[in-house]
Amino acid sequence: MNDQYELLDSGNGKKLERYGDIILDRPCAQAVWAPRNPGLWETATASFDRVGGLNWEGRSKVSKAWNVEIAGVVMKLSATDFGHIGVFPETRSLWQWIRSALREQAQTKGRELKFLNLxxxxxxxxLAAAQAGAQCCHLDASKGMVEWARENAKLNGLQDAPIRWIVDDVIKFLRREVKRGNRYDGILLDPPSFGRGKKGELYKIEDQLMTTLDLVHEVLSEDPAFVLLTSHTPGFSPIVLGNLLRQYHQSGTFECGEMLLTGKPGVNELPNGNWACWINTFS
Incomplete structure (x- = not known):
């Protein structure tokens, strides 16, 4: 499977990454060690920092947008004012797992599965789920991000795939889905530490996560495949995320771990968030 992402080095509170032909130097607070290859940082196409504001250096060298294949999914990238580029590559192994799990479970269950991405x-x-043949529902509170995701669908030839594109507040949407009787076989949620809904609704993970998980449990199908919970919030460790999921399921398999940015052998793995998953093994 083609993958044009690579972690080149990290240290001194920064990470050096390759996205296709573009090499970016950006902040990463958890990289508290010394870089292993200091000379490599001189090859950066552009760099970003937050010292005294939000600052790009060499941004003009980066195309307004460029496409990169990551874990079998083509993604449009762009250097935004806030230093983000339109992908979090620490989740790429989860994309691969979702694609594989949905294909396997569809064969086992003998039916098409429904996937919800919150x-x-x-x-x-x-898009990884759509590649597996699942019916998908993609929800984000940002209209701009949903449009970006639709562009990515076109890049992957999935513009006509069965994907519902929803701009909404997660809790309001889930409550409507419960009332409508819509159910899903696989659910991924990556709640922010702090966010705003479609109409400015405040989302704070410590206040709203339990309500969100209650509703997620209600929209699971009678014979689901999995629930995958991820977080970049400090303190929400793999064990914490796993314990949250264990409240809802008495059987099945629970797994958890760190999301990692990785490169070639010899490059320090860089933790960047955590995940936990409940897998229904009693179908």
Whole structure:
């Protein structure tokens, strides 16, 4: 599977990454060690920092937008004012897992599965699920991000795939889905530490996550495949995320771990968030 992403080095509070032909130097607070290859940082196409504001250096060298294949999904990238580029590559192994799990479970269950992606950003996981043949629902509170995800769908030849594109507040949407009787076999949610809904609704993970998970449990199908919970919020460790999921399921398999940015052998793995998953093994 083609993958044009690579972590080149990290250290001194920064990460050096390759996205296709573009090499970016950006902040990463958890990279508290010293870089292993200091000379490599001189090859950066552009760099970003937050010292005294939000600052790009060499941004003019980066195309307004460029396309990169990551874990079998083509993604449009762009250097935004806030230093983000339209993908979080630490989730790429989860995309691969979702694609594989949905294909396997569809064969086992003998039916097409429905996948729900909440706080879905630019759509990497949604498109991986669509590649597996699942019916998808992609939800994000940002209209701009949902449009970005739709562009990514076109890049992957999935513009006509069965994907519902929803701009909405997650809790309001889930409550309507409960009333409508819509159910899903696989659910991914990546709640932010702090966010705003479609109409400015405040989302704070410590206040709203339990309500969100209650509703997620209600929209699961009678014979679901999995629930995958991820987080970039400090303190929400793999064990914490796993314990949250264990409240809702008495059987099945629970797994958890760190999301990692990785490169070639010898490059320090860089933790960047955590995940936990409940897998229904009693279908």
């Amino acid at each position: 706080f879905a950003y630019s759509g990497g996981a949604t």
